[in-house]
Amino acid sequence: MKKLLSLLLTLALLLSGAALAETAQPALTRDLVVLFTSDVHCGVDAGFGYAGLAAVRDAMAQDNYVLLVDNGDSIQGEPIGTMTTGESSIQLMNAVGYDIATIGNHEFDYGMDRFLELTQEASFPYVSANFTHDGELVFDPYVIKEFDGVKVAFVGITTPKTITSSTPAYFQDEAGNFVYGFMQDDSGEALYAGVQSAVDAARAEGAAYVVAMAHLGIEAGCAPWMSTDVIAHTTGIDAMLDGHSHSLLEQEMVKNKDGEDVLLAACGTKLQAIGYLRIATDGTLSTGLYQWNNDVALPDLLGLEGEVKAAVDEAGAALESRLGEVVASTAVDLVINDPETGVRIVRNAETNLGDLCADAYRILSGADMAFVNGGGVRDAIAAGDITLNDILKVHPFGNAMCVVEATGQQILDALEWGAQVVPEENGGFLQVSGLTYEIHTYIPSSCTQDENGMFTGVSGEYRVKNVMVGAEPLDLEKTYTLASHNYMLKNAGDGFTMFQGCTLLQDEVMLDNQVLINYITQTLGGVVGEAYANPYGEGRIVAVPEAPEA
Numbered sequence: 001m002k003k004l005l006s007l008l009l010t011l012a013l014l015l016s017g018a019a020l021a022e023t024a025q026p027a028l029t030r031d032l033v034v035l036f037t038s039d040v041h042c043g044v045d046a047g048f049g050y051a052g053l054a055a056v057r058d059a060m061a062q063d064n065y066v067l068l069v070d071n072g073d074s075i076q077g078e079p080i081g082t083m084t085t086g087e088s089s090i091q092l093m094n095a096v097g098y099d100i101a102t103i104g105n106h107e108f109d110y111g112m113d114r115f116l117e118l119t120q121e122a123s124f125p126y127v128s129a130n131f132t133h134d135g136e137l138v139f140d141p142y143v144i145k146e147f148d149g150v151k152v153a154f155v156g157i158t159t160p161k162t163i164t165s166s167t168p169a170y171f172q173d174e175a176g177n178f179v180y181g182f183m184q185d186d187s188g189e190a191l192y193a194g195v196q197s198a199v200d201a202a203r204a205e206g207a208a209y210v211v212a213m214a215h216l217g218i219e220a221g222c223a224p225w226m227s228t229d230v231i232a233h234t235t236g237i238d239a240m241l242d243g244h245s246h247s248l249l250e251q252e253m254v255k256n257k258d259g260e261d262v263l264l265a266a267c268g269t270k271l272q273a274i275g276y277l278r279i280a281t282d283g284t285l286s287t288g289l290y291q292w293n294n295d296v297a298l299p300d301l302l303g304l305e306g307e308v309k310a311a312v313d314e315a316g317a318a319l320e321s322r323l324g325e326v327v328a329s330t331a332v333d334l335v336i337n338d339p340e341t342g343v344r345i346v347r348n349a350e351t352n353l354g355d356l357c358a359d360a361y362r363i364l365s366g367a368d369m370a371f372v373n374g375g376g377v378r379d380a381i382a383a384g385d386i387t388l389n390d391i392l393k394v395h396p397f398g399n400a401m402c403v404v405e406a407t408g409q410q411i412l413d414a415l416e417w418g419a420q421v422v423p424e425e426n427g428g429f430l431q432v433s434g435l436t437y438e439i440h441t442y443i444p445s446s447c448t449q450d451e452n453g454m455f456t457g458v459s460g461e462y463r464v465k466n467v468m469v470g471a472e473p474l475d476l477e478k479t480y481t482l483a484s485h486n487y488m489l490k491n492a493g494d495g496f497t498m499f500q501g502c503t504l505l506q507d508e509v510m511l512d513n514q515v516l517i518n519y520i521t522q523t524l525g526g527v528v529g530e531a532y533a534n535p536y537g538e539g540r541i542v543a544v545p546e547a548p549e550a
C-alpha cells in the first residue's frame with residue numbers, strides 16, 4: 001500500500017509539473033528590437049539613408065532579435081517616386097529587407113490600382129486594421145512574429161484623413177460612390193472599434209505583446225483619429241509606433257481606456273531618425289530614436305558600401321537616365337517669358353503655361369477654381385516632346401495639391417495681394433483657372449502687411465475688379481472650393497494669410513509635378529493642343545492701365 005501511495009504521489013507531482021510547464025509564459029532569450037521608419041517620402045539617400053538603416057539593422061542583429069517595419073508614406077515625395085510611380089521605393093525597401101509595412105495616405109498618390117500592384121511587388125506584407133473595400137478589410141489587420149515561442153503582434157492603422165489627404169476619386173467607383181474607406185466617422189468610434197477588434201483577435205491568438213504600427217499623427221487637425229485618441233479609447237496595445245505628422249517622439253506615455261500606460265514614439269521624416277522599440281528579456285518595453293542631424297547623409301559621410309548602397313546608387317543612376325524619357329508632347333510653345341521681348345512675364349501677367357498649370361490643379365481636384373503662384377512656374381516647355389525633366393523643371397519644389405473652402409472675399413483678397421505690384425514682378429502673382437479678373441494698375445495698392453511681409457488686409461480701393469467665376473460675378477459672401485498647394489493654402493507662402501483657418505477638403509494629395517503630368521497625360525490625352533496656343537493665355541487676366549472714362 002505504501003508503495004502504491006508513493007507511486008500515486010510521484011505521478012501527481014509529475015502531472016502537476018507538466019501542467020505548470022504548459023501554462024508558464026515563454027521568455028525571450030535575447031532582446032527583441034523593432035526598428036521603425038515612417039514618412040521616408042522617397043528620401044532614400046537622406047539622413048541615415050537606406051544604406052545606413054541596413055547597417056544599423058545588421059549591427060543590432062549581432063546581439064538581438066531584430067525586425068524592421070515601416071509606418072507609411074514611403075513611396076512619394078521625390079522624383080525617384082514620381083518617375084517610377086513608386087516602384088523604385090518598393091524595390092529598395094525589398095533590398096533593405098523590411099519585414100512589415102502599414103499604409104500611409106500618400107501610398108495612394110499614384111491611384112488605387114497602382115498601389116495594389118505595388119503591394120504585390122513588395123516582399124513584405126502590408127497590414128491595416130481599418131482599410132476597407134465595400135466594408136471588408138483589404139489586408140490582414142495584423143501579423144504575428146514569434147521569437148523563442150513569444151508571439152508579438154503588429155497591428156496596422158491608417159489615418160481616416162486619407163480620404164481627403166489623397167485624391168478622393170481614387171476611393172470611389174465609376175459612379176462616384178465611395179467604395180474604399182478607413183472606418184471614418186466624426187466621433188472616431190468606428191476606428192476605435194476596428195482597432196480594438198484587431199487587438200483582441202491578436203491576443204486571442206496568443207500574442208504576448210501587441211505593437212500598433214500607425215500612420216495617424218498627433219496634429220490637432222487629425223482628431224478624433226490621432227494616435228493619442230486611439231490609445232485613449234482602446235485596450236491591449238503595449239506600444240504605438242506612429243507616423244504622419246513627422247513628429248520626433250522618443251518615448252511618451254499615454255493612458256489607455258483602462259488607465260494603463262502605453263508607449264508612443266515617432267521618428268520624423270526623410271530618415272532623419274530611426275525609431276526603435278526594445279522588448280527586453282525581462283519583459284520590459286522601451287522606445288527611443290537614433291537621430292542623424294548632419295547635413296551630409298550617413299552613407300556618404302562614412303563611405304558605406306554593400307548591397308543596399310549599390311541598390312540605392314543604381315536607382316539614382318536609373319533616375320538620371322529616365323529624366324530624358326518622353327511622357328507627352330505639346331503642339332505649342334508653353335512660355336514664362338514674353339516671346340517678343342524675352343522678358344519674364346509669368347510673375348506679372350497671364351501666360352499659357354500658367355493657364356496649363358492652374359487648369360491641372362482645378363481639373364484634377366474637381367475644385368471651382370485654382371491658383372498657381374507665378375514664382376512656382378519656373379521654366380518653359382518648347383513645342384515638341386515633353387520629358388520628365390521638362391516637367392520637373394517647371395515645378396521643382398515638390399509642393400503638394402490641396403483644396404480648401406474659401407469665401408469670395410478671401411478669393412478677392414488673394415487676387416489683390418498677388419497683384420499688388422503689377423506691372424512689376426511678384427512671385428506671388430496668381431495664374432488662375434475657373435475665373436477671370438482685371439487689374440486696374442492705375443490704382444495704387446492699398447494692401448497692408450505686418451513686419452514679416454504677411455498680408456493683413458486692404459485699407460483702400462481694390463485694384464482687382466470685375467472678377468468673374470464662369471459667367472457669374474464673384475460673390476463675396478459665397479463659399480467656393482479653391483485648389484492650390486500646401487505652400488500657399490496651409491503655410492501662407494508668399495504672405496497669403498487669408499486662407500489660414502479655412503476648411504481643408506483635400507490635404508497634400510499629390511505633388512505639383514505629378515499633377516501636371518497627370519493632367520497632360522490623362523485629361524489631355526498626352527498632347528497639349530491648340531487650346532493653349534496663345535502664349536499670353538485666354539484673357540483670364542486683363543491689365544487696365546488707365547481709368548475708364550466716366
